[in-house]
Amino acid sequence: MMIDTIEINHYLHQRKPLWNSSTILYTLVGYVGGIALLLSANGWLNALGVALLTHSLLFSAYLAHDFMHSALFESKAWNVAFGNLMLWLNGGCYARFEDLARLHIAHHVNRVDFCRFDLTTFLNAMPAPMRSLLLALEWLYFPSLAFLLRVRAIFAPFWEPDRNNERVRNMVILLIRGGLFALLGFVSPKALLLYFVSYIGMLTILRFVDAFQHTYEVFPVGSAIPKRDRAHEQANTFSNVISLRYGWLNVLLLNFGYHNAHHELMKCPWYNLPALDRALFNGDEVHYITLPELLVNYHRYRLSRLYSGQGRGVDEQGKRSLETFYGAIEVSFLVLPA
Known part of the structure; x- marks a missing residue:
């Protein structure tokens, strides 16, 4: 069933204020409470703090995504305000919320992914020892390339002429966030280290989920984009x-896995996505792949996907083909391609 045949207003405008407020409150309280637990002398409370902080950071990312779609509040201003707040929690604040939202909506409208530079070419141009170190860290599941792209994004205004008006803004943000982390490290070096562990946890889960949601073509920002239709979108979305x-x-990830439904109606709030998915699909479509099924692929292709591309999740006969589904690398709605 296609989106044209269902009552879309039911899914778009059925607001659940309690779900919204509870989720936002959990994210904020979990963030502050998680840091407080990291400061404890008790190791078990530290472990609980890492788990709570990681999950709060994940929620902040997926809430920011919904705010980019203006899906949670009727008022655009409120979506922007809370979207900026979420970006401050997860470190996506070095890009303007409006710019991230614009690029992400373009991903939906054009049905492609975007980049400013070729990561593989960039790596191959590096001195061999540096490249080997980054790839060794990736082999060990440390998201070195995610950190690389985030550092580039922070300083991109210094070499991208169209963003030079962001230089002071990014340096002020860097000083504020750097000062807060320095203060945390001064109070408790252990807490700072555990915060870093939580952040790595957030990045790893985001990367894992993002890797297997599309087999889209990747185009440089600003280049000519071929026209792709809805059928192409659904065929390359999982x-x-x-x-x-x-x-x-699935609520643990704010239903972000219902990605085909999300792409059919991108302004549908996260809490309505399961019902929308049931209305649109039978449940036996080839695009359904559970995350546990993809753990092997994430492990197996953690380095080779850099050079092999995303692969294909469906073969020429229309059957699911996990063996050739390598996954995307460093596609994130929290970072502007730099």
């Missing part, structure tokens, strides 16, 4: 839910 049987588990 719903990598945590579980099809126990739907409540």
Whole structure:
């Protein structure tokens, strides 16, 4: 069933203020509470703090995504305000919220992914020892390339002429966030280290989920984009839910795995996505792949996907083909390609 045949207003405008406020409150309280637990002398409380902080950072990312779509509030101003707040929590604040939202919406409208530079070419141009170090860290599951892209994004205004008006802004943000982290490290070096562990956890989960949601072509920002239709969009989009049987588990990632439904109606709030998915699809479509099924692929292709591309999730006969689904690398709605 296509989106034209269902009552879209039901999914767009059925607001659930309690769900919204509870999720935002959990994210904020979890962030502050997680840091407080990192400061404890008790190791078990530290472990709980890492888990809580990681999950709060994840929620801040997925809430920021919904705010980019103006999906949670009727007022655009409120979506922008809370979107900026979420970006401050997860470190995506070095790009303007409006710019991130514009690029992400372009991903939906044009049905492609965007980049400013070729990561593989960039790596190959590096001195061999530096490249080997970065790839060794990736092999060990340390997201070195994610940090590389984030550092580039912070300083991109210093070499991109169209963003030179962001230089002072980014330096002020860097000083504020750097000062807060320095203060945390002064109070407790252990807490600072554990915060870093939580942040790595957030990046790893975001990368894992993002890797297997599309097999889109990648184009440089500003280049000519071929026209792609809805059929192409759905054929190259995958719903990598945590579980099809126990739907409540998907709330752990704010239902972000219902990606085909999200691409059919991108302004649908996260809490309405399961119902929208049931209205649109039978449940046995080839685009459903659970995240546990993709763990092997994430491990197996963690380096080779740099050189092999995203691969294909469906073969020429229209059957699911996990063997050739390598996954994307460093596609994030929290970072402007730099």
